[in-house]
Amino acid sequence: MAADERSMPFIKNLASSERKVRTEALTTLRTFLTASTTTRTLSPLDHLKLWKGLFYALYMADRPIPQQNLCAELAALVGILPDDAVVPFLRGFWETMSRQWTSIDVLRMEKFMLLVRRVLGASFVWARESGPIKTNKKSKNTKEATKAEAMLALLREWPIEEMGDLAKVAVGLRLHVLDIWVDEVERAGMTGESATDADAEFLQGLKAVVEKQIKSPSKPCRVRAKEGLSDERLPWNEKGDDEDMEEDGEETKDAEEKDGWGGFDD
Template structure:
């Protein structure tokens, strides 16, 4: 898994078990990202390869949880034009690396995915569920984690996203009365998987999620 970016002191500091070192590295990254309105796709993929490695190397439960929270919070400092590209690089990285994650490390990456799906919905809530904003993020979910036919998207990742989808919508209060129209738009990725996935277990899983009593 070694690459140049993964060997830099900065990336190693992000994975440090002592909080002051980790916090300083995260602060530097937040400052860097907050000032970048245009982030090339290749640069973002390189960055996410490094961030994935940070999570990979994080070996204590409390550190893993704190790192997952901190990485998801990076979304909040991004200039608006950079949010979707940054999230796309995250999902593409998870798609690429998912099958390489061993059983002992999977739990922390499941948490990271949960935090990033939650961060996506938080962006929509803070944006007032504006139609264009919702459309761009729903399209991204349809493009990568909830892509119906792309064989490079591991079904394990699809299953996890389906599992946590309604939970994370509840966290941003989208299941409350009066928000039905917005909710229908945000549920499009699950409906797409239910109707169009060539894999029966995925269709069944999506159907079960859409039948959640909270909806």
């Protein structure tokens, strides 16, 4: 049975105008989410109720430092959830943000953009953990979904929705995710020297998701998708040593031909 407001009385307090009340409600929420048996019984509607409360908790927060701290705290909730509760929780987040995005006024937009960045980053960190999603049930499936596979499926469903349904995911939210995804995979350690083979595989899957946006009905989305995919931090854009040496040699040769002595004029 879905949890109602009687079992989640802290929801309305998350949107209180008093900071102390909101802080206490967030503490209660953490305790609530760490109870795995409770978290796993939440319905999609329950997750939407939770995120609506959390949305207004940030909406009511003022001053930069408290706003930044709250964004970090909300993103950190991903880390305390049981594995099989993470994707439903994040699905509620993305659906809530998609519904609310166009109603956010310009003075509050910056803190919600930060929240999206922090949650996306936490999602990549979770996806980087190896192995299948742990459940409290014995699965009869021969192959269980990994965290990376589940995260890619969620990204295809919501923030980088691949069918180009602009009524489902607002253009502004899509653009923001397309702007920041490379930053966040780098921050999660998926690029550079710390990257693993599993990271490379995940990035290839993410590449396929972003490439779908190149055919988006929104021109800005098409442009941002191409810009992100061409970022030099991504492994498929890295130059090999041989290529670098070849380019250096060509540049040296060009410089010598341009600046070198060409002999006596006739």
